[in-house]
Amino acid sequence: MQVFSDPRAAWLARLGDATLILGHRLSEWLSRAPTLEEDIAMANLSLDLIGQTRAFYTRACELDDGERDETTLAYRRGEPDYRSPLIVEQPNGNFADTMARHLIFSAYAAPLYETLAGSNDAETAGIAARSAREMAYHLRHAGEWMIRLGDGTAESRDKAQAALDDLWPYVPELFEADGLDRDVAASGFGVDPSTLRENFDSTIDDVLGQATLKKPAERRGQRGGKSGRHSEHLGHILATLQFLQRAYSEARW
Amino acid sequence: MSALASDLAQRAEAARTACARVTDPEVPVLTIEDLGVLHEVDVDEGGRVTVSIMPTYSGCPAMGVIALGIETELAKDGFDEVRVKLTNTPVWTTERMSDAARAKLAATGISPPGRASGKRALFEASADVACPRCASKDTERVSEFGSTACKALWRCRACREPFDHFKCV
Numbered sequence: 001m002q003v004f005s006d007p008r009a010a011w012l013a014r015l016g017d018a019t020l021i022l023g024h025r026l027s028e029w030l031s032r033a034p035t036l037e038e039d040i041a042m043a044n045l046s047l048d049l050i051g052q053t054r055a056f057y058t059r060a061c062e063l064d065d066g067e068r069d070e071t072t073l074a075y076r077r078g079e080p081d082y083r084s085p086l087i088v089e090q091p092n093g094n095f096a097d098t099m100a101r102h103l104i105f106s107a108y109a110a111p112l113y114e115t116l117a118g119s120n121d122a123e124t125a126g127i128a129a130r131s132a133r134e135m136a137y138h139l140r141h142a143g144e145w146m147i148r149l150g151d152g153t154a155e156s157r158d159k160a161q162a163a164l165d166d167l168w169p170y171v172p173e174l175f176e177a178d179g180l181d182r183d184v185a186a187s188g189f190g191v192d193p194s195t196l197r198e199n200f201d202s203t204i205d206d207v208l209g210q211a212t213l214k215k216p217a218e219r220r221g222q223r224g225g226k227s228g229r230h231s232e233h234l235g236h237i238l239a240t241l242q243f244l245q246r247a248y249s250e251a252r253w
Numbered sequence: 254m255s256a257l258a259s260d261l262a263q264r265a266e267a268a269r270t271a272c273a274r275v276t277d278p279e280v281p282v283l284t285i286e287d288l289g290v291l292h293e294v295d296v297d298e299g300g301r302v303t304v305s306i307m308p309t310y311s312g313c314p315a316m317g318v319i320a321l322g323i324e325t326e327l328a329k330d331g332f333d334e335v336r337v338k339l340t341n342t343p344v345w346t347t348e349r350m351s352d353a354a355r356a357k358l359a360a361t362g363i364s365p366p367g368r369a370s371g372k373r374a375l376f377e378a379s380a381d382v383a384c385p386r387c388a389s390k391d392t393e394r395v396s397e398f399g400s401t402a403c404k405a406l407w408r409c410r411a412c413r414e415p416f417d418h419f420k421c422v
Binding site: 037040041043044045046047048049050051052054055059122123125126129130131133134137139140141143203206 | 311
């Protein structure tokens, strides 16, 4: 797999990797969600994320050498080429696990996209502005569920708290800036994720306060996805996601 | 304006009229012009038409069908070479929907989106949504996610009818 020649492309593709994998995870709920309305909600949220992926990938390819397209990036790369943070590949678990994961991701992505809407690349700014409005209702949906579960029965509360505790080690990676983050932020194109942490904490504190859930203590955390080191989960996701392209390598839309 | 430029402008106008006949496959009472999705229509000297459309929601699956519809309507009016591109500048919002479009939505039983109120608080209640059947404002949201990406599911407490509400973004 060739690397990206333009750092802006590499950075946008990384955003697309995160939304692709999370969108795929949410789609695994289809026909299995607790209620019909929730099944539809998962489909909608998943569709938003896949749509954002397409926009990020397409713009990345335009900024790069233009030889690849969104299909190449989504279907013709291996695990180490994906630069998504580890949290998005975590299994769906029970419903509380999925909602806790979505709360964490959307509380990170909402301010990320809002800031990216000020990018010096107009096309990227436009994609981010639209995605930010979508992420606002993702955050509301996940937040409302965490409040309902946390402030619900003893069982739902225990599961919601356990979900947060299990996922919290994956939080630091979201906000750690690496060289690529700093480069694109310095050039006025992208966003340094470490600047988003305060916004994230204030959203999380608000939701967890209403949910009567405890914010987990922050330990060192687990990281690696942003530099291509993944857990075994990603391989299983890609085996499903890329089945058709692997079986029929010449397949075209 | 030179004769050529004026001819091109006329042809662009004709091409736009053709494009404006295309309807949204998910809300067929609305044309893409009503929705505000149709952005620019240009015709070059070789007769090639370039149409730019603005995606509504990132995951809106209707964009492919809309692009096909544009090609079809343009072909009917003699425009054979067509390129449809998606643009993210400017960004589509429900503010781009015309008043006529809102009236058409209401007439078909879909409550139209409210006027955007800028940044909303995380859990702020949504503005009054009137029932498209009995006009009562005694309504409640059943689910923020409805039959398509752009709609939410609501229920009227007065006449007990469920209805779709076009989400405001």
